């Protein structure tokens with residue numbers, strides 16, 4: 549019995565640091581349905597990291613390339629600006645949403661159909677890769693209902 553307890557403690561000790569490293573959480577991932585596959589799609593999500601980290605890239609099987617875009621205002625004109633990386637500050641929640649930052653899905657394999665989901669893998673400098681399911685909402689959707697953190 550003592551051996552069993554010692555084993556359990558050892559397993560637990562190994563398991564806890566791994567959980568502590570899971571500092572980045574990605575939730576409410578969604579995309580708008582697209583009308584044409586020839587137009588890029590856009591995906592949105594919320595990221596929260598317990599420690600400083602950096603989003604360095606993203607990929608999905610439904611698009612050839614995923615780019616991080618920000619919106620840059622130049623007077624009345626707003627333009628999309630490609631950003632290489634996105635800094636995450638410890639404890640700060642970053643929400644990508646229509647009219648602001650988004651993940652641009654370049655060269656879609658097919659149009660995004662409402663009611664479907666697709667996987668997307670985000671790469672973080674410290675936390676590594678995190679894969680989330682992205683829900684495809686309606687063409688005019690403003691976002692999913694917020695889920696509890």
Ligand SMILES: [Cu+2]
Pocket residue numbers: 617628650651652
């Ligand atoms: Cu864009």
